[in-house]
Amino acid sequence: MMETKTLVCVNCPKGCNITVTVDQGKVIDIKGYTCEKGKNYAAQETIRPMRVLTSTVKIENAPLRVLPVITNREIPLDLCDKAMAEIRKLDVKAPIHVNDVIVHDFLGTGADLIASRSMK
Numbered sequence: 001m002m003e004t005k006t007l008v009c010v011n012c013p014k015g016c017n018i019t020v021t022v023d024q025g026k027v028i029d030i031k032g033y034t035c036e037k038g039k040n041y042a043a044q045e046t047i048r049p050m051r052v053l054t055s056t057v058k059i060e061n062a063p064l065r066v067l068p069v070i071t072n073r074e075i076p077l078d079l080c081d082k083a084m085a086e087i088r089k090l091d092v093k094a095p096i097h098v099n100d101v102i103v104h105d106f107l108g109t110g111a112d113l114i115a116s117r118s119m120k
Helices: 036-047 077-089
Strands: 002-008 017-023 026-031 054-060 066-071 091-093 101-103 113-115
Touching (some): 017 036, 026 036
Antiparallel strands (some): 066 113
């Protein structure tokens, strides 16, 4: 069954209105983009959206109770609920330095969950 989706590209300030036609989970046509990045973004966003995940994890022996963390690359949006459930289970100990890997290959996505600040 063919389906058409319209979205606004967020790769640059132009904000192109892109129309993507999908048939049985495959992109068959993309219109309205002005660059390859826009075309690739629209295809990815339509088939399986990806996001960088930011959150906090509990930390012990630190001046604050939580440590901000971020994935070092995008992960599938449909895994975000599962990712947050895993993050809620984490408990790290200070000291932690910015960019320290908290979880390598987070949920098998190839992305690492890293500290986004240092904490003594």
